[in-house]
Amino acid sequence: MLQLFLKNGLVAKTTMTKEKREIIIFLIFTLAVLITPFFLRGSYFLNVLVFIGINTMLAVALNLLLGYAGQISLGHAAFFGLGAYVSGVLTTRFGLDPWLALVIAAAVSGVLAFIIGFPILKLKGHYLAMATLGFGIIMFIIFNETVAVTGGPSGLSGIPNIQISSLIFDNDWSNYYLIWTITLLVMLLSINLSQSRIGRALRAIADSEVAARVMGVNARLLKVQIFTVSAVISAMAGSLYAHTMTFISPASFGFNFSIELVTMVIIGGLGSIYGSFLGAAILTILPEFLRILQDFDIIVYGLMLIIMTMYLPGGLISGLEQIAGFIGSKIKSRGGSHA
Amino acid sequence: MLRLDGITKIFGGLTALEAVSLEVKKGSITGVIGPNGAGKTTLFNIVTGLYTQTSGEVYLAEKNISRLATESLAALGLVRTFQNVELFGQMTVLENVMVGLHTKSRSGVISCAFKLPRQIKEEKYIKEKALNWLEFTGLTAEAGNTANNLPFGKGRLLEIARTMAAEPQLILMDEPAAGLNDMETAQMAGLIYKIWESGITVVLVEHNMDLVMDICDSIIVLNLGKKLAEGTPREIQENPAVIAAYLGEG
Numbered sequence: 275m276l277q278l279f280l281k282n283g284l285v286a287k288t289t290m291t292k293e294k295r296e297i298i299i300f301l302i303f304t305l306a307v308l309i310t311p312f313f314l315r316g317s318y319f320l321n322v323l324v325f326i327g328i329n330t331m332l333a334v335a336l337n338l339l340l341g342y343a344g345q346i347s348l349g350h351a352a353f354f355g356l357g358a359y360v361s362g363v364l365t366t367r368f369g370l371d372p373w374l375a376l377v378i379a380a381a382v383s384g385v386l387a388f389i390i391g392f393p394i395l396k397l398k399g400h401y402l403a404m405a406t407l408g409f410g411i412i413m414f415i416i417f418n419e420t421v422a423v424t425g426g427p428s429g430l431s432g433i434p435n436i437q438i439s440s441l442i443f444d445n446d447w448s449n450y451y452l453i454w455t456i457t458l459l460v461m462l463l464s465i466n467l468s469q470s471r472i473g474r475a476l477r478a479i480a481d482s483e484v485a486a487r488v489m490g491v492n493a494r495l496l497k498v499q500i501f502t503v504s505a506v507i508s509a510m511a512g513s514l515y516a517h518t519m520t521f522i523s524p525a526s527f528g529f530n531f532s533i534e535l536v537t538m539v540i541i542g543g544l545g546s547i548y549g550s551f552l553g554a555a556i557l558t559i560l561p562e563f564l565r566i567l568q569d570f571d572i573i574v575y576g577l578m579l580i581i582m583t584m585y586l587p588g589g590l591i592s593g594l595e596q597i598a599g600f601i602g603s604k605i606k607s608r609g610g611s612h613a
Numbered sequence: 614m615l616r617l618d619g620i621t622k623i624f625g626g627l628t629a630l631e632a633v634s635l636e637v638k639k640g641s642i643t644g645v646i647g648p649n650g651a652g653k654t655t656l657f658n659i660v661t662g663l664y665t666q667t668s669g670e671v672y673l674a675e676k677n678i679s680r681l682a683t684e685s686l687a688a689l690g691l692v693r694t695f696q697n698v699e700l701f702g703q704m705t706v707l708e709n710v711m712v713g714l715h716t717k718s719r720s721g722v723i724s725c726a727f728k729l730p731r732q733i734k735e736e737k738y739i740k741e742k743a744l745n746w747l748e749f750t751g752l753t754a755e756a757g758n759t760a761n762n763l764p765f766g767k768g769r770l771l772e773i774a775r776t777m778a779a780e781p782q783l784i785l786m787d788e789p790a791a792g793l794n795d796m797e798t799a800q801m802a803g804l805i806y807k808i809w810e811s812g813i814t815v816v817l818v819e820h821n822m823d824l825v826m827d828i829c830d831s832i833i834v835l836n837l838g839k840k841l842a843e844g845t846p847r848e849i850q851e852n853p854a855v856i857a858a859y860l861g862e863g
């Protein structure tokens with residue numbers, strides 16, 4: 275995988291246009307995702323990869339807001355939770371089809387984000403951080419306290435699996451392909467968006483909101499729109515999480531997870547979709563190794579964030595690109611001296 | 614083209630502008646000069662909707678734009694540059710200019726995410742046009758560089774390329790030659806002249822008197838928030854009140 279990536283990076287610099295390179299990287303990534311299960315033994319790793327898929331969707335969603343538009347959210351776990359609970363409640367209590375529940379969950383989350391987005395995204399910097407933090411806490415309290423609907427702290431169980439005619443997504447293999455198909459789709463659409471006039475307008479807002487507005491970018495509306503898109507993706511991830519786990523409880527959707535999401539985006543690389551995958555993968559795998567530390571694992575995340583912002587502000591993905599560029603130039607210069 | 618009617622701006626206790634009325638003729642290069650703190654930038658900020666005036670009205674081609682949001686002005690043909698160059702620093706030079714074409718394109722979130730055919734066509738158009746504007750400003754070689762890495766003089770050029778991409782009727786330039794060396798200043802004067810030649814009305818705030826006297830056909834002098842004088846470069850140079858204001862300051 276890495277070798278292909280490097281080789282591709284090398285070719286790209288000399289002969290390929292940026293768009294072609296993007297397509298090829300995405301195809302290689304897709305291929306890697308599709309064949310990986312065949313090299314794994316046992317369901318444990320497959321299960322971890324399912325979680326990485328879900329977390330990748332969430333990190334990509336947050337990255338659109340944080341990495342592109344430059345707007346922080348410390349309450350994104352709430353949209354994830356809202357998606358999970360709307361889907362969970364509609365299927366267990368009202369017998370809705372999981373697919374329909376997923377669509378409704380995404381819509382509910384999107385409408386809520388659109389409504390609260392207007393007042394909240396007027397705020398900047400620390401104030402925005404505080405407001406989104408508050409939103410996350412309020413939603414967490416609702417998940418916890420509306421026991422009659424959500425089951426409260428003891429959770430909601432018996433959520434049905436997703437089904438396509440006779441195919442039920444109830445084992446690790448089928449879940450893997452279900453989750454990753456949608457994750458890849460989310461990644462592809464986000465890459466497209468990031469390379470369009472909308473993506474440029476978002477980055478322009480992050481760099482100089484005043485100049486962006488002078489050039490005709492409706493910064494306020496665009497921020498709300500991307501906040502809504504982000505909430506819709508997060509709720510879809512929540513719905514898929516609920517239907518693959520079949521059990522949800524408020525603990526998964528609290529403040530800690532919101533912080534983990536921010537950590538994924540920053541460690542992977544702000545404004546990089548593949549970076550979000552990297553960040554999600556690392557923060558999904560790492561806890562398995564950090565179990566011995568128990569609750570102190572948050573300290574490790576904190577340290578990682580500090581080291582990252584100090585020495586590699588572009589995230590791990592920029593580090594990888596630097597290494598690839600370095601090796602690429604080495605190979606090239608050696609090739610040159612032989613010729 | 615642009616008419617200000619009794620613009621007053623009060624910041625707390627400080628009156629930055631007091632009943633300023635002025636008119637910029639279509640197809641002119643109008644200079645706005647005045648000592649530091651005269652209120653020149655404040656005037657631009659009010660015209661472009663970044664500040665709200667305490668009283669007074671602003672008209673763009675007879676349309677009252679006093680209460681319009683900043684982001685709606687580019688589509689009406691009004692753009693500006695900034696005294697402290699405001700680039701999109703993390704983006705490439707080409708991308709900066711592509712943002713300038715925001716009002717010349719309309720694909721929304723959905724068509725961009727799904728790369729609908731119309732969006733692909735539009736994207737091609739945006740890139741082509743942006744490259745033209747880079748050529749116009751002599752920045753073609755910098756297209757792929759990150760804007761933050763540009764030398765200061767080229768940053769000023771990029772800001773102009775970006776505003777030109779919006780195909781405006783009227784450009785407000787806030788000290789386009791500040792911080793430039795003599796050669797760069799001469800280049801800038803040439804560029805401003807070229808822009809004016811293409812039929813765009815230019816309003817220029819500038820401290821470099823040679824530049825102002827050279828290319829402006831009409832000059833407005835602000836002092837302590839009030840309009841002190843207006844006229845041709847020659848009239849201004851000979852105006853005793855203007856001379857007094859500048860000597861008093863110096």
Ligand SMILES: Nc1ncnc2c1ncn2[C@@H]1O[C@H](COP(=O)(O)OP(=O)(O)OP(=O)(O)O)[C@@H](O)[C@H]1O
Binds near residue numbers: 647
């Ligand atoms: N946002 C603000 N809040 C308070 N005072 C302000 C603000 N903006 C400008 N001022 C004040 O208004 C007055 C005019 O400032 P302005 O920036 O318009 O001057 P200027 O003519 O552009 O000067 P310079 O040539 O130094 O750029 C100054 O006294 C300044 O301190």
Ligand SMILES: [Mg+2]
Binds near residue numbers: 654696787
């Ligand atoms: Mg000024």
